Amino acid sequence: MKKRIAYDDAVDLLDADHKAVKKMFIDHAALCEAGAPAATKRLLTQRICQALTMHAQLEEEIFYPQVRKAIGDDALMDEALQQHAAAKEIIALLVSKKTPDTGLDAAVKQLGMLIDLHVLEEREVIFLQARRAALDLRGMTLPLLKRRQQLKKQADALSAQEAA
Template identity: 35%
Template structure:
């Protein structure tokens, strides 16, 4: 089963409760795999299918972080730097997504945009996983409750967008 098939069946599969950072890390890993598949893709149709899946996954992920995770982390940590920076990075990611989502793969500029999106996502993920997630886990946040909220909202968003 390919990564795309796994992601398309994921929303209906029963899932056990996970803490918020575990869910977000799973999203990071999934998208990383999709980018790897893109690099190996040889046809325009496969590239387009992968990019559409990457864009959906990133859009849903960013939205649940902005709606649920970031506000909770900002409040718990009384943070005025890390969360605003991550929010600005999301704005840049959304701009890059808009440049490739629904667009026909047309050669080197398209591939370059996807590569920059991949590198930007890798940078953002590293900061979240190395800085934000450990601080959030060390706080008094109820990571299981946040995880449940994120999982529920993701299902809603995938049903809307997918």
């Protein structure tokens, strides 16, 4: 029997990522509010950064190039890439073990706000245009899932290495 894919199409899959990461940002804010230990917050921060890095890579490798080709709006897609680049700068700071605990909470909050804006733009402009364009969004789901599995394996292997 063919395995059922849990997502309607590429947009549905990517937006599920958005929701999952938003939940992690909310959890992080709750930890800050509750005065949780820095180590607990760092652990969640690493998960947020890993999820965002993987998500951005999926979009940049598979989704964005096809959308760019279909809608022909280079300015829009370049702007999205710039937003990814800005997020990656903060992520680099957050994943560095050299970054002191002080200031981390503020940086996570800043990243969360940046991602909120970016997701809004994806949902209200890029996703809508992708759905209107002659794009096989359903057909894109499986390549996205496969690439995500690959990236997850790589990331897990890397964290196992670091833990060893």
